[in-house]
Structures are given as C-alpha cells and as structure tokens.
Amino acid sequence: MEHVVIAGGGPTGLWLAAELRLAGTPVTVLEARHARDPHSKALTLHPRTLEILAFRGVVEPFLAEGRRIPSGHFGGLDDRMDFGALDTPYPFTLALPQARTEELLEAHAVASGADVRRGHRVTGLTQDEDAVTVEVAGPDGPYTLRAAHLVGCDGTRSTVREAAGIAFPGTDATTWGWLGDVVLDTPPEGAVYAASGPEGGVMVVPMPGGVHRIVGGDHDSDGPDHPGELTLDALRAKVTRVAGTDFGMRDPSWLSRFGNATRQAATYREGRVLLAGDAAHMHYPAGGVGLNVGFQDATNLGWKLAAALAGTAPDGLVDSYHAERHPVGADLLLSTRAQTALMNAHSAEGQNLRTLLSRLIATVPAFSLSLAERLSGLDVAYPSPASGHPLTGHRAPNLELADGTDLFTALRPGRYVLLDFTDTPAPAPGVVARAASRPGTRPAWSTVRTALIRPDGHVARASDGPDPVRT
Known part of the structure; x- marks a missing residue:
C-alpha cells in the first residue's frame, strides 16, 4: 500500500502533497474548510522557502505577486537585519498573503495529481502494523480511508495529534498581540513601518488591494486570559498611543488577537502517523516564521516518506x-520566546536591552548576519556522524554548474544530485552534474571534490579526498 493521507490543506499539507506526488506517491488531502479562509494569518515567505520553491521550479508566480522586503526584524527592534548579506539568490522576504500562497500551492498540488478534498474532516484513526484507517466526515456522510501513512498538518488543535495520543507539552499564553487589516487614509511611507517604546510596539505592512496590516502588542494585553474581541476603536487607541497617529484607519476587514502559548509535539511520529507544521509546533508569530518552518518540515518529510513507500529507503530514513x-x-x-520577551520589554531596563541589541545589529555585521541566517532558515543544519564531512547535513547553496545551469535546477526532479568539483576529463561514477568551478567565495566548499546533495537540498555526503562520494 503506497497511499498517503494528509489532514489539512494549508501550506504545509499542500506542499507535502506536491512533494509526494513528485515521487509518484498517491496522496489524498482532507481539508475541513469548504472554502479557503480569506483572512491571512501569515504574510511572509522567507529566503529558504523561496529557495525550495525554486528548486522545484515553481517560485516565479510567487515572486511575480509578492512584495520584496530586503530586511528583517528580530523582536521588533528598531534596527533591521540586512538580508542582502545572505548567500542566496533571494536576499529578501516576500510579503504575500497566506490566502494567495495557499491558492498557488493548491494549484501546484492538484496539477501534480494530488486528490484535494474540501469539506472533508478527519474525525479519528486507528492503526495496525500494515496501515492506518482514517475516519472522515464528508459532505455526503462519514467514510473511512485506509492508507500507508497519515500526516497531520491540521493546525495547533490537531485532531490527528490527539487521536494518535501524541503529547503536546508547553506553556499557556501570558500575553496577547493584536492585528487589524484596515484601510489607511494617511499610511506611512516605505515597505515596513515600525515604532516601539514603553507603551508597546506596532508594525504596519502594506497588503494587496489597498489594505494595510497593523500588528503589535502593549502591556495592557498581558495576562493569561484572552482580552476579548478587538474593536476598531480599541485598535485605534493602541496604535495612537504607540505611534502618535492612527494613520486614518477605517473599514477593517479583519481584527484579531493572538497569544504566546508555546508548545511542541513530544514526537513527530507515532507508528504510521506523522505531524508537520502547526500540528507539531505552536508559538507566538514573531518574525513570521511559522508558515516557513512548516513548509520546510514538509520538504524534509516528503522525499523520505516517498522513498520508504517505494522500497528504496534505507532503514530508519522516515525516523x-x-x-x-x-x-x-x-x-x-x-527564538520566538526570546523575541516575545523583547517585544514586551516595556520597563526602563527592557527598553535599554532593546536599544543595546538594536545597536549591535546596526554596528556588528556578524551579529546581524547570524540573526538573519536564523530568521531566514538558511542556517538549518541536520546532525551528522562525528566522522562525517563538516558540510554533511548543511544546506547546499545554489552552486553554478558546468552546463550553464545551477544546483537548484538539477534538484527539480526531487532526486539526489551527485556533484563533481574536479577537473578530471571523466566525472566520478554516478555524477549527475559537473560544477562549473570551485566556489572560491565559500571557504567551506573550497576543498570539496565530490558532494551528494539530498532531494531537500541538504548535503548527504561530501569528500575532499581522491575517493569520490558515490550514489
């Protein structure tokens, strides 16, 4: 049995479906909502997410519609990190409403052959050694699906996680942020406006359709209890207190609050059930990283699950x-807890801490670069054997290839890519692509002779010596 069922048709579930279909795995996506949520919780695609879209050949529609922001913030500090220093073809964040991101991803998943069913809600599951039986409530009544694996991409209140008995330890909310999608008669200039001080912090970002998102927090929102419904008058008062103006806000299309409850699944796998995205981790939306980390969960899981079902995976690959x-x-x-603390540092001491860290971002390039790599997802490196090459587990940059293309192009089929950096007339056995030249601007790659790149763009193995890496 090769079939995979995915609970949840958000960005994580839709991308996982497309990754599984790239390898030919039959997949069904069950989404409880009959229609896409018009309110976009997430607005930001980070550089690593754009790289992943690029090495599957689908980044252009996102770039065509999104707004490029060449910097990022950490904890709402006044000085921003310059993403231009990042080693990536996409040295910026892309502002694109989640509703449109989901629409593009769903079109990609369906074109790949995924069966996406809206109005179908997972209600329970049972599993045995051979398969998992998924209980579903559909528009025409209840039914069951039997699959090799079920992946819960169904959000922080995941039915799949609960039905599988996976613990979700963490902490409840102690502070609450607020947001409003509104029309502004006198909007601030620039791609992003931010203001902060003892009264709180606020950020203003333009969205398509003449709407701006205003998001922030203040000490009036501290406490374990949800503060209640947010009104336009309350939002206006909060923004005016922090920024000195309400920017002429009117005609809200969405007003909401969000808390800093923080939890992580004890395990991402229980038998034939796996978790990804918000079903696996819940946090304050600092830095706009949540959608991106879920997307990268799916990229890591997709090729592994497909290989296991095809019988080509080594033991323990899915684990x-x-x-x-x-x-x-x-x-x-x-990271999000640290940023939450900075965003809520309203005391005199807290304001001094914010000022100190902000100055470090502005004056110490290495500090700014380290934070930018963390926020962008480019610094993720997976554990490797102690005897392995130092590059093992690290993300591979978009290396130029001898045929005039690049590594990201070579990764489009979703298979391993074996690179040869030598000048020998005949490449090493099994080489898929010849590197154009040794990447002199990247010291870690300066002595590499061959490297095996995983389908998710991370280094599986590398060799500096005469014995080449083999597939």
Missing part, C-alpha cells in the same frame, strides 16, 4: 524526520 526536524522546532520555540 530521521523526527531526529532532524524536532530540534529545528525546539529552536523555533527558543
């Missing part, structure tokens, strides 16, 4: 999904 991505999720929670 490596948890081993590799759970630490990334834990680091995500560490």
